[in-house]
Amino acid sequence: MLLSDVLSASISWHPSEGDSVLLGAVDDDIAIAETIAATLPAKARGRIFLEVGDASGIRAFAAPGRVCVTWLCRDRGQSMRAAVDAWLAEMLPIEAEREHQVYAWTSGDRAAHALTSD
Template sequence: MATLIESVVTHDAAACRASRHARVQQLITADETSLVDLETLVATLPICSTGRVFVEVPDASWIFDLTVPARMIVTWLDRSARTGDPGTGRACAPGQALARAVIAWADEMLCTDADEACATRIHLLGGFLGTADIADHLTGTLGVDQSAVHTPARFGLATAH
């Protein structure tokens, strides 16, 4: 977990209030297997962080009040309330709701290197299936540098942290 903490810029509340303070957009994903890592990571974020946290869980009983900086939004994805691939009638597989939501958000909202006023930190903490699909989309389709995508080392994807 130390590497996750080291990758977050540290600064104080006064710096966050400064009018010329650069805002860093965060994209964070997790599932029921990574909730402790998620809580640890968001606890280290500067109060001025912006962005999204997407968390996929098996059902609504897993949802809790996750404290994030005021400019961030948490989206809980209840797998039991979602369907799998369109037209199949199957249940939503682990990682499927997370990948669909994050890819849709990233296609529309993710800051890119071309946008000099914005930088994005990406931490994909969920299970392998959703994380692999998201990392592939970010690096392959959107052209995000692999070094900007932080994933668990055990997955062997992008940059492990």
């Protein structure tokens, strides 16, 4: 069994095809986000927010080309939760014509889940 199978199964990571993905992790959970990012298909799109204490915690992080990785530093007043909330406010607008969906996992969540604008 691969480590990626264990980690993704432990948080129930099963996005639908076409979902935008959102990952948010702090310090010790960055390895989980890294493992999930490694399992994403090349066509995946979305955002990953990674929070560390300071710039010394920033390192290389691989993700598909349409998944933007943003490092946040607590010593600069940056917060993964605030960044996730702001991104979701933009990506889940209320529209009468269609529903928007994001598949997400953040540090502190027991399992991944779909979020919709509905």
